[in-house]
Amino acid sequence: MPIPDFQSIMLPLLNEVKDEQEHSTVEVYKALGPFFNLTEEELNKYLPSGTQKVFYNRVFWAKAHLKMAGLLENTKRGHFKITSTGQKALASNPTIINIAFLRQFPGYKESISGTKEVTDSQTAIEETISTETPLETLDKSYQSIKANLEEELQSKLKLSTPAFFEKVVVDLLLKMGYGGADENAGVITGKSGDEGIDGVIKQDPLGIDMIYIQAKKWDGVVGRPEIQKFAGALTGQGAKKGVFITTSRFSNEALQYLGRSEMKIVLIDGAQLAKYMADYNLGVSTQQTYEIKKIDSDYFEED
Numbered sequence: 001m002p003i004p005d006f007q008s009i010m011l012p013l014l015n016e017v018k019d020e021q022e023h024s025t026v027e028v029y030k031a032l033g034p035f036f037n038l039t040e041e042e043l044n045k046y047l048p049s050g051t052q053k054v055f056y057n058r059v060f061w062a063k064a065h066l067k068m069a070g071l072l073e074n075t076k077r078g079h080f081k082i083t084s085t086g087q088k089a090l091a092s093n094p095t096i097i098n099i100a101f102l103r104q105f106p107g108y109k110e111s112i113s114g115t116k117e118v119t120d121s122q123t124a125i126e127e128t129i130s131t132e133t134p135l136e137t138l139d140k141s142y143q144s145i146k147a148n149l150e151e152e153l154q155s156k157l158k159l160s161t162p163a164f165f166e167k168v169v170v171d172l173l174l175k176m177g178y179g180g181a182d183e184n185a186g187v188i189t190g191k192s193g194d195e196g197i198d199g200v201i202k203q204d205p206l207g208i209d210m211i212y213i214q215a216k217k218w219d220g221v222v223g224r225p226e227i228q229k230f231a232g233a234l235t236g237q238g239a240k241k242g243v244f245i246t247t248s249r250f251s252n253e254a255l256q257y258l259g260r261s262e263m264k265i266v267l268i269d270g271a272q273l274a275k276y277m278a279d280y281n282l283g284v285s286t287q288q289t290y291e292i293k294k295i296d297s298d299y300f301e302e303d
Contacts, residue, residue, distance in 0.1 A: 002042075003036075003038065003042050003045065003054055003055050003058070004036055004058070005058065005131040005132070006057075006058040006059075006061040006062045006065070006131075006132075006133050007062070007096075007097075007098040007099060007131065008096075008098075009032065009058055009059055009062035010062045010065065010066055010096075010097040010098060010102075011094065011096055011097040012032055012035055012036075013028055013032065013059065013062050013063060013066065014066060014071060014072075014082065014086055014089070014090060014097060015090065016028050016031055016032065016035075017072070017080075017081060017082045018082055018086075018087065018090055020081060020082055020087075021081060022075050022076070022079045022080070022081050023079065023080060023081065024078050024079050024080075025056075025059065025060060025063060025078070025080075028059060028063070029055070029056050029059045032055075032059060033055065038055060042055065043055055047135065047136060047139045048139055048140070048143045049139045049142065049143070051135075051139075052135065054136075057133055057135055057136065058133055058136075060133075061133040061134070061135075063080065065099065065102060066086070066097075066102070067080070068102070068107075068108055069085075069102040069105040069107075069108040070083060070085045070086075070105055070106075070107065070108070071083060071085055071086035071089055071102075071105070072086060077300070085105065135292070138290075138292075146278060149274075149278055149284065150271070150274040150275055150277075150278055151274070153273075153274040153277050153278065153283060153284070154247065154270050154271065154273075154274045156283070157217070157247050157270065157273070157274070158217070158219070158247050158270075160217070161217075162215075162217045165215055165217040165247065166198045166199060166213075166215045168215075168277075168282070168283070169198070169199060169213055169215040169243075169245050169273075170199045170201065170213065171282055172273070172276055172277060172280065172282050173201045173211070173213070173243070174201070175280040175281070175282050176276070176280055178201045178202070178211060197212050197213070197214065197233050197237065198213050198214055198215040199212075199213035199215065200212055200213065201213065209241070210239060210241070211241050211242065211243060212233070212234055212237060212239050212241070212242045212243075213242065213243050213244075213245065214230045214233070214242065214243070214244045214245070215245050215246075216244070216245070216246040216247070216248075217246070217247050218246055218247060218248045219247075219248060220248060221248060221249055221250070221251045222244075222246050222248060222249070222250050222251065222254060223250075223251045223253060223254055224251065224253040224254045224256075224257045226244075226254070227244060227250075227254045227257055227258060227265070227267070228257065230242060230244050230265065231263055231265065234263055234265075240262075240263050240264055241263070241264045241265075242263065242264070242265045242266070243265070243266045243268065244265060244266070244267050244268070245267075245268040245273055246268070246269055246270060246273075247270045247273070248269065248270055249269040249270065249271070250267050250269055254267070255267070
């Protein structure tokens with residue numbers, strides 16, 4: 001079944017701890033997986049950012065909302081238990097516990113809004129967007145912003161000159177760490193009679209091993225013949241390692257040929273190139289930085 005949203009987890013979570021004993025988030029997380037018949041794949045699915053597992057994140061936020069409503073309380077580091085208010089809530093035999101249900105408990109509205117005054121419009125917004133945890137919402141927004149940035153980078157690259165595109169390719173590989181600290185580790189060689197080699201990167205500081213580059217600023221699909229020509233150019237240089245980068249994409253025939261080649265040739269299309277540029281801060285600048293903080297449990301440990 002699909003991974004349940006965090007509101008759907010609230011009632012099963014509260015039932016799981018109704019024995020009034022201490023429980024940990026990890027313990028409850030492991031118990032709720034079988035309850036929802038989640039597969040190993042679903043249990044190990046991560047948020048797009050890769051920072052946390054989706055189901056664990058939702059269990060955490062279900063617990064957090066139950067605590068804000070006073071249905072759960074912390075007992076010691078990493079542990080919690082049900083409160084008398086939580087027991088009374090279960091005794092009412094609710095069919096579901098969600099944000100609308102929790103709003104009846106004093107202090108809950110203030111906890112989630114940061115103010116005692118909660119307008120009808122705020123309530124409506126909470127009910128419509130609350131299938132996602134705050135981290136999921138932030139993560140999704142970040143991924144959307146990053147995707148738009150990568151699309152803009154691809155557009156810029158397609159409008160650039162071939163000479164500038166070759167420079168971008170060499171700069172990127174240097175940013176990725178090839179060539180070590182040597183500022184002259186990357187050289188643009190693209191010119192008439194270059195035999196299909198647009199740049200060279202030293203793979204090691206001494207230049208014992210070299211990586212040869214082909215940079216194709218194309219609108220059409222790069223096919224097998226172009227990859228074969230590049231392989232031939234590598235052979236002419238006595239090389240076995242190369243990177244072929246394009247602003248467009250590669251045909252299936254080109255990818256299949258690569259799998260049969262004895263040479264180590266890496267293909268990077270326009271979408272992957274833009275992703276690398278964003279990840280390695282090439283041609284982009286940081287506009288805003290947010291820090292996500294959590295309680296430092298060690299700090300609150302008393303001797």
